Amino acid sequence: MGQTITDAMVRVEDVHKSYGGGAAAVHALRGVSFEVPRGELVALKGRSGSGKTTLLNIVGGLDTPDRGRVDVDGRDLAGLDEEGLLALRRDRVGFVFQSFGLIPILSAAENVGVPLRLRGADPREREERVELLLSLVGLADHAAQRPGELSGGQQQRVAVARALANNPSLLIADEPTGQLDAETGHAVMELLRAVVRSENVTALVATHDTTLLDLADRVLELSDGQIVGH
Ligand SMILES: Nc1ncnc2c1ncn2[C@@H]1O[C@H](COP(=O)(O)OP(=O)(O)OP(=O)(O)O)[C@@H](O)[C@H]1O
Numbered sequence: 710m711g712q713t714i715t716d717a718m719v720r721v722e723d724v725h726k727s728y729g730g731g732a733a734a735v736h737a738l739r740g741v742s743f744e745v746p747r748g749e750l751v752a753l754k755g756r757s758g759s760g761k762t763t764l765l766n767i768v769g770g771l772d773t774p775d776r777g778r779v780d781v782d783g784r785d786l787a788g789l790d791e792e793g794l795l796a797l798r799r800d801r802v803g804f805v806f807q808s809f810g811l812i813p814i815l816s817a818a819e820n821v822g823v824p825l826r827l828r829g830a831d832p833r834e835r836e837e838r839v840e841l842l843l844s845l846v847g848l849a850d851h852a853a854q855r856p857g858e859l860s861g862g863q864q865q866r867v868a869v870a871r872a873l874a875n876n877p878s879l880l881i882a883d884e885p886t887g888q889l890d891a892e893t894g895h896a897v898m899e900l901l902r903a904v905v906r907s908e909n910v911t912a913l914v915a916t917h918d919t920t921l922l923d924l925a926d927r928v929l930e931l932s933d934g935q936i937v938g939h
């Protein structure tokens with residue numbers, strides 16, 4: 710286990726990541742450093758291919774950097790083995806993806822309950838938590854509906870509720886509004902803004918959408934694998 714060296718929720722220091730080798734290598738991240746302070750909503754912007762998804766995957770323990778250091782919630786990720794990374798993703802990080810990633814045959818409530826089942830939570834506790842989370846995202850009346858019976862915005866709200874199920878310290882969202890129209894997208898961003906305030910969570914959100922950046926506490930910009938202008 711690494712030691713806490715700052716109180717930031719996320720601390721990224723000189724992270725590099727390349728895909729492939731030799732002349733064909735793609736340098737997706739080229740010395741990225743930044744911090745996400747606890748309790749803040751930080752937006753990550755940048756053109757397609759600038760490295761946003763690569764960076765989010767590394768911060769969330771889904772991928773590993775070639776070089777550099779990443780601390781999440783006071784833990785140096787390099788000090789975690791596969792099992793440790795799995796536990797990090799299960800217990801401390803909530804993910805929201807552009808494509809929602811809900812399980813089609815499960816109801817909204819069952820989808821939200823999946824992370825609690827994986828953790829082996831008591832069924833009674835699970836039911837209560839699911840109910841609370843669905844209310845939080847404004848879907849208390851839609852608990853029994855399957856994803857195919859919900860609008861895109863509602864599906865993403867279910868995904869946000871699911872991401873919060875295990876009380877994560879960090880919410881990572883990769884273009885959560887990418888498949889939504891502007892108005893619905895803005896509502897989902899406002900939901901993220903609200904849960905960062907109410908659920909004591911920190912969020913790192915990649916988005917192309919410049920109109921959504923106003924809601925963030927700070928905006929980081931990636932350009933060609935490097936942080937610029939902040
Ligand atoms: N698995 C991979 N294998 C090879 N190259 C990859 C892989 N994943 C990403 N890349 C490359 O790394 C660079 C950064 O990709 P990344 O997906 O992080 O960008 P992004 O900012 O998320 O883009 P977008 O806004 O389109 O989602 C791109 O040049 C991409 O082609």
Ligand SMILES: [Mg+2]
Pocket residue numbers: 761762763883
């Ligand atoms: Mg991406």
